[in-house]
Amino acid sequence: MSGLTYVLEVAAPHEHLLDVTVRVPCDALGEQVDLTLPAWCPGSYLIRDYARMIRDLEVTGDDGARRSAAKTDKSSWRVERKGARVLTVRYRVYGHDLSVRTNHVDASHAFVHGPATFLYVEALRRQPCSVEVRVPDGWRLAAGLPRAGATDVDPFGDGAGTVTLVAANVDELFDGPIHLGATSHWRFTAGGVPVELAVWGDRVSGGAFTVDDLVRDLAAIVDDHVARFGEAPFRFYTFVLMLSHDSYGGLEHGMSSINLHNPRALAVRKEYEGLLELLSHELFHAWNGKRIAPPQLLDFDYGREAYTRCLWVVEGITSHFDRWALRTSRRITARSYLEKVLDDWTRLLATPGRRRHSLEESSFDAWIKLYKPDESNLNTTVSYYLKGGLVLTALDLEIRRRTEGSRSLDDVMRALWTQFGRRRVGYPEQLQPFFEEASGLDLSAVFERCVRGTDDPDLPGELAAVGLDLRASHDPALVADGLQAVWIGATAQAPMARITGVLDGGPAQQAGIAPGDELIAIDGFRVISDGDVRGLLGLRRPGDVAELALFRRGRLLRLPVTVAAAPPTRFEIAGAAEVDEVRAARWQAWMGEPHPGPQVLATIATAARGL
Numbered sequence: 143m144s145g146l147t148y149v150l151e152v153a154a155p156h157e158h159l160l161d162v163t164v165r166v167p168c169d170a171l172g173e174q175v176d177l178t179l180p181a182w183c184p185g186s187y188l189i190r191d192y193a194r195m196i197r198d199l200e201v202t203g204d205d206g207a208r209r210s211a212a213k214t215d216k217s218s219w220r221v222e223r224k225g226a227r228v229l230t231v232r233y234r235v236y237g238h239d240l241s242v243r244t245n246h247v248d249a250s251h252a253f254v255h256g257p258a259t260f261l262y263v264e265a266l267r268r269q270p271c272s273v274e275v276r277v278p279d280g281w282r283l284a285a286g287l288p289r290a291g292a293t294d295v296d297p298f299g300d301g302a303g304t305v306t307l308v309a310a311n312v313d314e315l316f317d318g319p320i321h322l323g324a325t326s327h328w329r330f331t332a333g334g335v336p337v338e339l340a341v342w343g344d345r346v347s348g349g350a351f352t353v354d355d356l357v358r359d360l361a362a363i364v365d366d367h368v369a370r371f372g373e374a375p376f377r378f379y380t381f382v383l384m385l386s387h388d389s390y391g392g393l394e395h396g397m398s399s400i401n402l403h404n405p406r407a408l409a410v411r412k413e414y415e416g417l418l419e420l421l422s423h424e425l426f427h428a429w430n431g432k433r434i435a436p437p438q439l440l441d442f443d444y445g446r447e448a449y450t451r452c453l454w455v456v457e458g459i460t461s462h463f464d465r466w467a468l469r470t471s472r473r474i475t476a477r478s479y480l481e482k483v484l485d486d487w488t489r490l491l492a493t494p495g496r497r498r499h500s501l502e503e504s505s506f507d508a509w510i511k512l513y514k515p516d517e518s519n520l521n522t523t524v525s526y527y528l529k530g531g532l533v534l535t536a537l538d539l540e541i542r543r544r545t546e547g548s549r550s551l552d553d554v555m556r557a558l559w560t561q562f563g564r565r566r567v568g569y570p571e572q573l574q575p576f577f578e579e580a581s582g583l584d585l586s587a588v589f590e591r592c593v594r595g596t597d598d599p600d601l602p603g604e605l606a607a608v609g610l611d612l613r614a615s616h617d618p619a620l621v622a623d624g625l626q627a628v629w630i631g632a633t634a635q636a637p638m639a640r641i642t643g644v645l646d647g648g649p650a651q652q653a654g655i656a657p658g659d660e661l662i663a664i665d666g667f668r669v670i671s672d673g674d675v676r677g678l679l680g681l682r683r684p685g686d687v688a689e690l691a692l693f694r695r696g697r698l699l700r701l702p703v704t705v706a707a708a709p710p711t712r713f714e715i716a717g718a719a720e721v722d723e724v725r726a727a728r729w730q731a732w733m734g735e736p737h738p739g740p741q742v743l744a745t746i747a748t749a750a751r752g753l
């Protein structure tokens with residue numbers, strides 16, 4: 143049975159339109175042919191109804207006569223074959239949403255996301271397919287799919303003119319993003335495979351890092367991931383990096399990733415390390431998430447939600463290893479690694495919803511919670527990225543401690559790769575027995591408390607076991623002035639003083655403050671920014687009553703609020719004062735350098751994040 147063949151053109155960039163032609167061989171199909179587009183895409187758990195972007199659909203038979211196409215549901219068209227052996231379907235796709243999982247077309251580039259672009263026929267989904275891409279003059283192609291006729295030695299070609307991409311089936315086609323634009327390309331070999339980095343968009347001038355730094359560091363990260371699993375799951379790999387103002391995101395694919403970052407990516411160390419973490423994250427998914435995955439994420443129903451309780455495995459493990467690989471590949475210092483862990487820890491503690499939702503529940507509800515953020519999420523759920531990453535970081539330390547350094551989470555990952563990922567077999571919902579077999583430990587406590595339950599991981603305890611103190615305190619400058627940290631238990635949109643969230647049971651909720659309120663004055667003094675609010679409230683003492691003036695739906699309200707003592711706003715990880723030989727040896731085995739002694743290694747101040 144032959145499969146679908148597509149032609150892709152960027153005919154009208156100023157109208158943000160892609161022109162797509164698909165040739166549908168009909169011999170094995172019935173009298174009615176159903177064309178459909180996914181409602182969502184793997185890796186991003188939201189019903190997006192991509193078909194709303196399709197326009198001007200026309201169908202002709204191989205006799206040259208038009209065929210009618212009628213919608214049968216929001217994502218599907220039914221065509222009467224009327225004897226045609228081949229149907230040719232032409233349509234246009236609108237794309238003007240710059241993200242990693244939607245199309246974006248303008249005069250500078252075209253990012254083409256397969257599930258949002260290529261109509262398919264379910265009966266032909268398992269057949270090989272191809273896309274003939276007509277690359278506009280002056281642009282180059284970067285794509286996560288093999289090129290027809292290319293070799294493993296030179297898999298990328300020059301990316302100009304007409305390039306034919308091939309896929310073993312429609313799922314693979316959807317997993318191969320296509321980027322066209324005036325991109326800069328770097329190619330290198332890492333982990334034993336050819337790797338391409340294609341960068342689109344402008345970087346800010348100057349900065350501490352260069353693309354050469356990025357290429358060198360990326361090669362080390364690829365080497366590290368491949369070494370961890372013992373083999374690469376792809377014959378070549380493409381990183382597409384799109385730089386755009388105020389942008390951030392990534393989407394994993396089997397042999398590529400799409401990454402979006404702001405133009406300051408190479409400016410200063412913190413931003414640069416954030417970029418490395420993003421690229422490391424999406425690459426790690428080539429093993430974990432794309433191949434080591436629950437069955438719901440290996441075989442898709444593109445028309446409806448794919449529910450799984452295991453997104454904490456897909457994203458939590460990846461969140462742990464994205465930063466840990468930066469350390470094991472020696473791209474970042476131990477201090478920088480600890481700072482990343484500490485930053486996540488403070489964000490977890492600031493999420494009251496972690497007491498309501500377990501990692502399994504948060505995974506299952508991704509479609510209506512994490513991907514549909516609203517002001518109540520803070521109180522009702524917890525990110526399986528955030529908590530998942532910390533649970534796995536603590537679990538890695540626990541496995542190392544209890545096995546006296548003979549096992550780690552790496553052993554669990556290799557076992558999951560061998561048993562499931564390499565064989566492309568979906569794993570069962572309860573992974574505890576596999577973690578236990580690979581580590582040789584009874585891990586029922588952590589799974590019961592932190593995965594199926596709502597407890598925090600014992601990160602402070604595990605850090606103590608490698609000779610570190612995790613401390614919480616208040617801003618020393620405030621304390622020096624004899625003041626005490628206070629809060630009202632709300633979040634605000636910086637730089638405005640608009641309330642975005644109200645913590646359950648906090649002073650703001652008790653006073654009747656609601657998400658959406660715009661604060662304009664405190665005790666009669668005008669406030670314009672969230673910083674102004676903190677500046678005025680910060681002078682009060684627990685139990686003081688402040689009068690907040692605010693607009694709600696255009697009406698002025700004055701509400702008295704009793705401010706309360708704030709939770710800690712300053713967190714530190716420091717080397718413990720007394721470190722015995724056992725702890726010092728554990729640190730050495732973990733970080734690969736001598737214990738630093740009693741000094742502060744990482745500090746995070748959280749006062750600026752809330753009110």
Ligand SMILES: [Zn+2]
Pocket residue numbers: 394423427456457460
């Ligand atoms: Zn991810």
